[in-house]
Amino acid sequence: MKLVVFSQYFWPENFRINDLVNAILAKNVQVDVVTGQPNYPQGQTYDGYRSWKIARQNFGGATVHRLPIVPRGSGSAIRLILNYLSFVMSGILFAPMVLRRKRVDVVLVYAISPILQAIPAIVLKWIKGAKLVIWVQDLWPESLEATGFVRNRWILKAVRIVVRWIYRNADLILVQSEAFVDPVAALANREKICYYPNSADxxxxxxxxxxxxxxxxxxxxxxxxxxxxxxxxxxxxxxxxxxxxxxxxxxxxxxxxxxxxxxxxxxxxxxxxxxxxxxxxxxxxxxxxxxxxxxxxxxxxxxxxxxxxxxxxxxxxxxxxxxxxxxxxxxxxxxxxxxxxxxxxxxxxxxxxxxxxxxxxxxxxxxxxxxxxxxxxxxxxxxxxxYDGDTLVTELLSHFENLLSKSSH
Structure with a gap:
């Protein structure tokens, strides 16, 4: 199985996806990670990295493709929006290029905020004929409103339309909380929603x-x-x-x-x-x-x-x-x-x-x-x-295999 993980945040930033990728690699799955240049949480690009560069690294056997991104800065809403949108644009423009010689079976989106990072994953799915799995960590647009980041109801309505479109293009939607099922089902086909919790590193x-x-x-x-x-x-x-x-x-x-x-x-x-x-x-x-x-x-x-x-x-x-x-x-x-x-x-x-x-x-x-x-x-x-990690990784890979076996019939 050839897996591509889309995550705006990845090692050396501290996120759960790092350990999950290691666990997947231990199951002899080939993994490519598409991510940005590390800048979370301080908002400045880490030492040894350059914001506007396309770079490639090795992470325990996974190939990590780093795309250009606007650092999020500290406390500026405009910088944060540019940070989000720059990863989306970089993903659309450059992810197909860096993966051009690779077969892709499954694309997994680690969907903490912003869920907009699923947009370039959808483009990659279309180009590669792959299956798309979105692991929802935050509810959108609700989280934008709850944190006070966006209050304009027309913007929230527009985001809701985009999220509905993202979910429609997913083959499987995993949710980190059982209580996520109903809110996500309001925007997606309930039959493709499955509870899949976080573990711990x-x-x-x-x-x-x-x-x-x-x-x-x-x-x-x-x-x-x-x-x-x-x-x-x-x-x-x-x-x-x-x-x-x-x-x-x-x-x-x-x-x-x-x-x-x-x-x-x-x-x-x-x-x-x-x-x-x-x-x-x-x-x-x-x-x-x-x-x-x-x-x-x-x-x-x-x-x-x-x-x-x-x-x-x-x-x-x-x-x-x-x-x-x-x-x-x-x-x-x-x-x-x-x-x-x-x-x-x-x-x-x-x-x-x-x-x-x-x-x-x-x-x-x-x-x-x-x-x-x-x-x-x-x-x-x-x-x-x-929440045992090994049990959950085995379950995740069985989800991938089920998707691939359905498409082969």
Missing amino acids: NIFSSSAAATENCPIAGLGEGFSVVFAGNLGAAQAVETIINAAELLKDIPNIHIFLVGDGSRANWIRNAIQMRGLTNVIMGGQHPIEAMPAILSRADALLVTLKDEPIFYHTVPSKVQVYLAMGRPIIASLNGEGARIVKQADAGISCPAENAVSLAEAILHLSSMSSAERSRLGENGQQYFNTH
């Missing part, structure tokens, strides 16, 4: 990785709560800061924010203006360092805004947190909170409710270490049952 199940030196000073002293990942609008970071303010007179509780994003500067300013010594900006770290960071937390925090779209969403960090076997505090509504409850892996509280979040942190900190260990073990068992 293998490194998060490695006990050896967790014993490495922790790069963040003070983590593990007192009661440490760690939030890891994007610090953006969707994550309702204001709720974390407001909860921290309610807890600032309790000396042993510390909240570590590990990552970067569009709200990082706002957080730094809020910490300074409110005099919050209990919130520590842990910075951005490579994925290899994350198990050592997460394993030293007494609790792992996941947050989302209180928007209807996010009731359907399972943040990919939920699977990572379950795999790490640490208690989870889920400040969110809907599917993500349901999973934490079903796994009995921690405490959930309503999204964007700082008082409830502060109470949840206090409640978990008052538990015995044995009680917290039990919650962590429950989460790890739930991960092994529902």
Whole structure:
């Protein structure tokens, strides 16, 4: 089988697709990756790469084709739109060229925002006569509206038409959450929608990785709560800061924010203006360092805004947190909170409710270490049952084989 993966984001940027490609390669599938020049999340092209260059790399046996792209910058909506559209145009113009001598059986789109990156994959499907699989990670156009990025109803209506067209051209639509099925079915044929969840990179199940030196000073002293990942609008970071303010007179509780994003500067300013010594900006770290960071937390925090779209969403960090076997505090509504409850892996509280979040942190900190260990073990068992990476990769390849066998009959 010859597989092409379309993803605007790829290694050395930290995304789930990196580990999935490695797992697919381990099953003796030939993989080409079409991606942009790495610039997430800081918004500047990484050292050693050039924004306007077509380049080729090797990633564990996969050929990575890097296309010209406008870096996303920091905080500029215009730059972000140019970033999205430049990958679409580069993909349409250059992907058929870099893959011109290659047979392609299946094209897989890793459809985190923007789903527009599926457009050049559709063009490649037409040219190569391949099957197109879209793995939906974010609901569009709902996520544009929920994050406040687009509010104009005519633009949202136009995006909805484009998304409907994208789904119509897919042979199979995989959704990361069972709650995604109905919203996607409103724009696509339900018969070609299938639930396919995220797993977690293998490194998060490695006990050896967790014993490495922790790069963040003070983590593990007192009661440490760690939030890891994007610090953006969707994550309702204001709720974390407001909860921290309610807890600032309790000396042993510390909240570590590990990552970067569009709200990082706002957080730094809020910490300074409110005099919050209990919130520590842990910075951005490579994925290899994350198990050592997460394993030293007494609790792992996941947050989302209180928007209807996010009731359907399972943040990919939920699977990572379950795999790490640490208690989870889920400040969110809907599917993500349901999973934490079903796994009995921690405490959930309503999204964007700082008082409830502060109470949840206090409640978990008052538990015995044995009680917290039990919650962590429950989460790890739930991960092994529902999100085991090897099982899921085998399932994904069987989806591909089924598509190819249908077309051969």
